[in-house]
Amino acid sequence: MMARLAFGVLFAAGYLWLVVDLLTVGRRSVAAAVAEPA
């Protein structure tokens, strides 16, 4: 029963990271492209 809770916490951590990634994905690529010297 601890195992399922532990993996659930792992899952929750993944969810939080997913939220961060969804908020930033694509923006970084654009930013990186803009920052590149011509």
Added chain:
Amino acid sequence: MYRSQRLALKYFTAAIALFGVMVIGGLIAATDFVRPDFLFPHFTFNLAKIVHIDGLIIWLLMGFLGAVYWFLPGELGREVEGVGLAEIMFWILCAAVVVVFLVFVFVQYGGSDEMAMWFVNQGRKYVEAPRWAAIGVVAVMLVFAWNVVGTALKARKMTGILAVLIVDLVPLVVLYLDAFPVIDNMSVDLYWWWWLVHMWVEATWEVLIGCIMALALMQLLNTPRRIVEIWLYIEVGLVLGTGILGLGHHYFWIGTPKYWLGIGGLFSAFEPLPLLGMVIHAVYDAGTQHMKTTNRPSLYWMMAEAFGNFIGGGVWGFMMTLPQINLYSHGTQWTVSHGHFAFWGAYACGIISVIYLALQKARGAETIESGGWKWPFALLNVGLIGMVGSLLVSGMAQAFYERALGGSTLQAFIAGQSSP
């Protein structure tokens, strides 16, 4: 960007937010197993369960709506018909979800009367939402159906994928009406309730995600339309051919006639077949492109969808579907293991894949180069597999100790609870 695509992004945002609420419900429920008095009596296990499973259904529905609103203008070459009304319905849906959630948490229960049915909780699993909110969901779905059909009519255009989607919308919407009846006889009540639950997740939703994945594959891997459409027809034919009578695998225990044991067992045993087809289809498409894509996270999540759908839904489901096995596994954590794996693999992964695809286009990124998606992909999938595995172990222990050895007596149940 089309207006309906902006709406799609709003739906995706709401979906991911509700996903978070679902996770909180799940964590509280899991903690309750370890510490039964956690947050008691303010946030009990049954409340956590309602938040968890209702949050699941609504976030997935929002994801589906978002996905269709995203792809529809591209498919038909014009703005979605009735998009203004769709935008209003989005905000109404969000408000309704918030109100229902607050009522669930702070009011929790009413008397066994019409007031409670209308404003608090209708009592049946997955469709606990009070009647006023259930009516709201029907309204949202009807507007959604009009958006799809009306746009096709105005565009004077039809594609194979859209035809399948539109035909699927009919049972999808009509079946939800099963959320309303109040039936005295428990066998009859459950008989009809299962039409909604099974025919949603094991029939109409599978068709819906098949259509969405077909649309996504064309964008993600430039798969030719003819190929995705042929696969879609095969998959849908098999899903309905196996899933409609496969409904019978929910009729083993509820007091329906004995012939359901045979019919349900036989047809549901074949339900994994179309899901296997989806795996082969997805892997084949990826292979012909040598896994080259401009959106790696979307591709990975789509592969997770294909495999998760087959293994979580098909294999895990098959494990329990034969009546001879179900006799021991019914109502154990084995079922919970299957439920988590199947919902994740069949629907959640697909929606996340589409969200990455949409965000790439919305933010004008030519490729998704950064690796920031890898850790969430790993943590979510490892976390999910871990939960599935531990639930399977405890479920099999229940089936073995409580049921098979213990003969399903009360003493066996109690002895089973104290097993670590």
